[in-house]
Amino acid sequence: MTSTLVTGPSGAGTKSRAARLVDTAARTWRTNLAALPTLAAVVIFIAMIVYGEAAYGRILQYNTISNLLINNAHLVIIAVGMTFVILTGGIDLSVGAVIAFSSVAGLMLANAGWPAWVVIALMIGFGTAFGVASGVLIQFFNVQPFIATLAMMFLARGLASTLSTKPERLSDESPVRSLATKFKVIDGERVNDLVLTPGVLIAVLVIAVGFFVLHRTRTGRTVYAIGGSEPSAALMGLPVVRTKLWVYAISGTLAGLAAVVYTARLGIAQNITGIGWELDAIAAVVIGGTLLTGGAGYVLGAVVGALVLGLMNVLITRDGGIRPEATTIITGGILLVFVLLQRALTARKRE
Amino acid sequence: MSTTERRTVGGLRVLMRRQFFWGIIAILLLLLVNVLKDPSFLSVSVNSTNGNLVGNLVDILRASAPILMIAVGMSLVVATGGIDLSVGSIMVVAGAVSMEFLKANGQSGGVALGALGAALAVSALLGVVNGILVSVVGLQPFISTLVMMLAGRGLAKVITSGQNTAASNGPFRWIANGYVIGLPVVVLLAVVVVLLVALVVRRSALGLMIEAIGVNPKASRMAGIKPRGLLITVYALSALLAGIAGVFATASVMTVDVSRTGYQLELDAILAVVIGGASLAGGKFSMGGAVVGALLIATLDKTIVFLGVSSSATPAFKAAVIIVLCLLQSERVRNLFTQRRAARARAPKESVTA
Numbered sequence: 001m002t003s004t005l006v007t008g009p010s011g012a013g014t015k016s017r018a019a020r021l022v023d024t025a026a027r028t029w030r031t032n033l034a035a036l037p038t039l040a041a042v043v044i045f046i047a048m049i050v051y052g053e054a055a056y057g058r059i060l061q062y063n064t065i066s067n068l069l070i071n072n073a074h075l076v077i078i079a080v081g082m083t084f085v086i087l088t089g090g091i092d093l094s095v096g097a098v099i100a101f102s103s104v105a106g107l108m109l110a111n112a113g114w115p116a117w118v119v120i121a122l123m124i125g126f127g128t129a130f131g132v133a134s135g136v137l138i139q140f141f142n143v144q145p146f147i148a149t150l151a152m153m154f155l156a157r158g159l160a161s162t163l164s165t166k167p168e169r170l171s172d173e174s175p176v177r178s179l180a181t182k183f184k185v186i187d188g189e190r191v192n193d194l195v196l197t198p199g200v201l202i203a204v205l206v207i208a209v210g211f212f213v214l215h216r217t218r219t220g221r222t223v224y225a226i227g228g229s230e231p232s233a234a235l236m237g238l239p240v241v242r243t244k245l246w247v248y249a250i251s252g253t254l255a256g257l258a259a260v261v262y263t264a265r266l267g268i269a270q271n272i273t274g275i276g277w278e279l280d281a282i283a284a285v286v287i288g289g290t291l292l293t294g295g296a297g298y299v300l301g302a303v304v305g306a307l308v309l310g311l312m313n314v315l316i317t318r319d320g321g322i323r324p325e326a327t328t329i330i331t332g333g334i335l336l337v338f339v340l341l342q343r344a345l346t347a348r349k350r351e
Numbered sequence: 352m353s354t355t356e357r358r359t360v361g362g363l364r365v366l367m368r369r370q371f372f373w374g375i376i377a378i379l380l381l382l383l384v385n386v387l388k389d390p391s392f393l394s395v396s397v398n399s400t401n402g403n404l405v406g407n408l409v410d411i412l413r414a415s416a417p418i419l420m421i422a423v424g425m426s427l428v429v430a431t432g433g434i435d436l437s438v439g440s441i442m443v444v445a446g447a448v449s450m451e452f453l454k455a456n457g458q459s460g461g462v463a464l465g466a467l468g469a470a471l472a473v474s475a476l477l478g479v480v481n482g483i484l485v486s487v488v489g490l491q492p493f494i495s496t497l498v499m500m501l502a503g504r505g506l507a508k509v510i511t512s513g514q515n516t517a518a519s520n521g522p523f524r525w526i527a528n529g530y531v532i533g534l535p536v537v538v539l540l541a542v543v544v545v546l547l548v549a550l551v552v553r554r555s556a557l558g559l560m561i562e563a564i565g566v567n568p569k570a571s572r573m574a575g576i577k578p579r580g581l582l583i584t585v586y587a588l589s590a591l592l593a594g595i596a597g598v599f600a601t602a603s604v605m606t607v608d609v610s611r612t613g614y615q616l617e618l619d620a621i622l623a624v625v626i627g628g629a630s631l632a633g634g635k636f637s638m639g640g641a642v643v644g645a646l647l648i649a650t651l652d653k654t655i656v657f658l659g660v661s662s663s664a665t666p667a668f669k670a671a672v673i674i675v676l677c678l679l680q681s682e683r684v685r686n687l688f689t690q691r692r693a694a695r696a697r698a699p700k701e702s703v704t705a
Binding site (some may be wrong): 091097137140141142143146147148150151152155159161162165271279282283286292324325327328329330331333335339343 | 434484488489490491493494497498499500501502504505506508509512513609618621622625630631632661663664665666667668669670671673674677678681682683684
């Protein structure tokens with residue numbers, strides 16, 4: 001928040017500068033009202049860290065943070081894809097099932113002796129195929145996004161189940177698993193190291209590319225324009241058809257990529273992998289301040305949202321006293337608190 | 352052409368123009384597939400000892416009862432431009448409440464009524480919470496009901512302490528397994544509830560007002576429709592119907608499975624509504640369409656079991672049916688058909704000009 005900058009020592013000479021600062025701060029505030037929910041998410045995230053540190057300890061240390069990043073890399077990746085879709089005012093329910101199909105098919109191919117890079121390319125490719133199929137249904141046959149991606153969700157889940165209903169295992173020597181090799185970035189004392197995996201780096205790359213595409217390219221502006229008003233975007237001559245196809249293709253591709261990262265980490269895939277992840281991704285996007293109606297939101301918000309969900313799981317495990325059957329109530333409750341807080345914040349500022 | 356003949360042709364044409372026409376065709380096709388597999392599939396016989404009707408068609412109707420309930424509720428919610436993702440979880444809450452009530456209170460018919468009342472009251476209460484979140488707090492329906500979906504299943508688990516509670520109570524069991532004049536009680540109850548809801552919304556201005564909210568909330572408010580009470584009523588009704596569905600689903604086995612009862616049934620309900628021709632954007636609903644959609648899903652489930660396909664592959668078949676139906680309902684494919692028909696009619700003329 002830039003307004004805190006003003007509270008410095010204010011002499012006679014700096015007064016005009018302070019006034020100018022207030023001016024700039026007020027202007028940034030006014031022009032960035034849309035960023036407010038995202039800001040709220042960041043604040044709440046920090047509050048959760050502080051609370052966790054105070055109540056349970058050992059939150060703000062290297063290995064907890066490393067685990068948070070490593071365990072949620074796949075969720076971050078699908079949340080970025082989901083941001084694109086939701087920004088256009090659509091929704092993608094198929095990502096969890098696509099991850100299931102992609103991982104099961106990929107592991108079976110890898111176990112059949114296919115070279116690792118072909119397997120990885122195919123896993124991502126399966127995702128793209130499902131995404132494009134949703135996009136074609138939505139764009140050319142006028143099927144509502146909810147229904148089209150629901151159909152893809154059923155299709156992917158059903159196909160994954162016909163491939164195998166048993167957990168498929170990947171041998172530890174498989175090159176695909178090298179995507180999950182941990183390397184130390186900062187060597188802390190004893191086991192308290194900052195470790196990263198190529199999977200985390202992939203997630204960071206996805207965030208960076210997603211951020212660049214959404215905020216610095218014509219395609220990105222078109223995504224926001226479609227979410228604002230699709231007919232207006234079309235009347236302005238923006239490539240609505242192409243962009244909407246792109247958006248679902250991106251979401252599908254990122255689901256495929258998430259499948260690679262996830263299976264590399266666990267080495268196991270099953271037809272029931274990823275049930276409900278689409279809801280996690282949607283929740284992450286919403287917590288991050290993106291409107292489900294489209295047109296407003298940020299990739300970084302979705303990343304914060306995904307990390308909030310991950311941190312919540314860490315806190316629930318750390319607490320230990322919470323009965324397992326109550327965890328979904330807490331998840332729901334925290335989601336509700338988030339949207340209510342954002343609602344309160346934005347409602348006050350818009351008046 | 353006699354008048355009756357003309358009327359049936361006219362009726363057929365009206366039916367064809369209905370969105371759920373293809374749903375009916377799909378049901379007939381699925382039944383045909385079953386008949387090809389086993390010619391006696393459609394036969395309904397009377398059990399000689401107790402006079403009850405038995406047969407696959409009766410099974411399908413019985414299985415469709417819970418989906419029918421939630422589909423009808425969902426169609427009203429969807430008409431307001433909302434969505435209710437929590438119906439599956441509310442089903443399991445209703446099941447958990449009734450089973451715990453029966454387990455604690457015993458066998459009598461009064462206890463069965465009490466369990467029913469408690470289950471429906473809790474369900475309706477959760478629906479009211481949904482409605483308040485949507486209309487008073489102003490949250491998006493998707494998020495409000497997503498929260499309720501997560502919290503509801505957790506609540507059911509807390510109510511039964513994570514166990515799959517079983518109970519025994521004759522009258523309660525009768526709701527799902529009993530027969531009246533040879534017909535399953537559950538089917539009769541479902542029909543009565545659907546007719547009741549249809550009568551209330553279509554014979555009063557209620558349905559029109561619900562659709563008005565979906566068409567344009569601002570305009571409907573300016574026209575004097577108070578959205579708050581109406582939205583709360585609609586979400587409460589959807590939850591109440593989900594509660595009835597939960598009672599149906601648990602009474603048939605007298606056990607509530609906290610992680611599986613009603614699981615993902617909200618998706619089936621939404622599908623039923625869409626197959627019936629409603630747009631998720633809101634603004635219209637069709638009771639007939641929702642009924643056709645629910646029957647189609649029940650028929651599909653039965654067909655897959657009957658054909659001996661592994662039940663884990665069921666989603667793939669559902670996907671195929673959805674995709675085909677959506678394609679048939681889409682403008683582009685329809686235009687393709689009409690253009691071809693028009694081209695055929697024009698063909699002789701064009702050959703002259705060319």
